Amino acid sequence: MAGLGQTLGRAATWPLTLAARAVDPPLRAWQRRTGTGGMAAVFLAPNLLIFSVFVLVPLVLNFAYSMTGGTGILLGQRPFVGAEQYARLLECQDYTRPITCREDQFWTAVGNTAQFVIFQVSLMVVVSLITALILNRDIRGRSFFRAVFFFPVLLSPVVVGLIWRWILQRQGLLNLIMVKLGLEPEVWLNDRVYAFAATIGVSTWAHMGFYTLILLAGLQAIPRDLYEAAEMDATPPGRVFWRITLPLLGPNLAVVLVLALIRGVQIFDEAYVLTGGGPGTSTLYLTQYIYESGFASLLREPGLAAAASILMGAVLVVLTLIQLWLSRRAEGRKAR
């Protein structure tokens, strides 16, 4: 059997061996000519190629589109308009009243996204923290509950949106339960407040497992001795939380906060599937505005959409830099 296994193994690796033999001589020649640095370039090239095709070139093209006008799709068909698209987006008499802005939908989406981020991120941090604190305790079925809370993270956002739409729609599961309980059914997704709350609740449900995991790792990194020392010091549980757990969890909380902020600004798929931006424009968020301006509206304006996405990208870059700074600071603290 061992002989057969070896033969099968050799057969399976045969194509790889052949490929390796084919590329070996030119690689050796290249290394002789360029040294180690040249070889590094060879090994990095596939990834750089993928990055260029799918990230760098689209980014540059996007920037180029943002400098053009008209409704043409191909860049060659679009006239150069300079920063006009940015000027259109930013032109406003009163920024607190979107209706006074030239692109009122953009500012409505900005306002909705800002409100969404404030409420959703706060809720996300609090719920994730409470869940992590509970899952960190020595409770029965701890592993099961950890898996349960993480499971929604594995779902596709579209699936999440559909599940909750079926639950919250007029003849959905929630209303069915309410009728069974003798309560009046509600038109959840047609009410501005409920629909907005639903997008917050659903996205929190869908992503909290990820943040819970980060906080759980932070909680588990706090040495048990510290809690025992606090126990010896007769420290009340509330004081243990505020004076020991929370400060030591600070770096993880900061990372969670910024990651949730970034993801909050980018909210699209599950909210779009759930409410489609409605009722009216009450759940129209920035990414949906960009998508609809560029691709889905009758009057497609790729230039405007590109400019809006560049502005959103700038906000995300700032948030990402903050996140990187916080991560490095946390690593620095751990190293000390």
Add this chain to the structure above:
Amino acid sequence: MGRIVLDGITKSFGATQVIHGIDLEIEEGELAVFVGPSGCGKSTLLRLIAGLDRPTSGRIEINGRDVTRASAADRGLAMVFQSYALYPHMTVRQNLSFGLENTRMPKPEIAERIDEAGRMLEIGELMERRPTQLSGGQRQRVAIGRAIVRNPTAFLLDEPLSNLDAELRGTMRAELARLHARLATTMVYVTHDQVEAMTLADKIVVLRGGRIEQVDTPLGLYNRPQNLFVAGFIGAPNMNFFRVRATGGQAELPGGLSLAVPGEGEVTVGIRPQGLHLATGDGPALEVVIRLVEALGAETVVHADAADGTPVVTVLSGQPSLAAGQPIRLAFDADAVHFFGADGMRLEA
């Protein structure tokens, strides 16, 4: 005050029993050291006294009060952890005051206690630093300071010196002894280092497999070990053991040396390395061949083998001229010999 009594203490984790019926009395002001190999239950026993774990059965009394079910906070004890367990985000001053603030002690009194501990432990200059900015020795002092400011009934110290280098460990050992003399508070100290145990303890509790092997003073343990385990555990290098068969009160050591034995049948003869010395003259002696010579300057440790292959270690004073492969003859005084029966228990000569 600070008398601790353990009565029939057992502890099990699931189906595994780790402490088997411990009875022990630690007197007021005494420094008791729990010593034993890894996994012997010494830290578990300390945690049971601290109230960080609950015994499966038995009773713990502190100053005559049954505290078996009392929380750690209600026992009036202070603990110094092996890892120091200092709050890393707090300054030294905040670390020291944290426990006192829990008792709602007035701020001036807290400040007074911290200043006094700072003077006593010479950490006054470090009050505004965080633990990460302190050396190992300084952290150790702060950890002790945190215990001192609480003015506890007894101190519990869980291998407090094990994270320090050898030199600092020696210094801190002396400081701990001085501190105990000054505070005169009961201390329970856990260590696997017998030098710490021997130098610090008023009373040593030798543990093995969750059972007490012997409780005695350091010299009591060294001079009169009650069984083979204690004889082998206490003293460095380890005691030499020779298994012999005694008949008519006599037994023969490897090489033919005969000696009087208080027992019959299988007997283990124990002689400490410090009890063996080079024989002078042609009288009866233990004949061995040197395997290794470790010259330490003030003394020389000689590793040798007896005729039947039994390893023999001796510590000779000074710097005798010896080499590996050389046969030597070793003599010993009658009072340096310990005897143990087939059950491993001490036989009185």
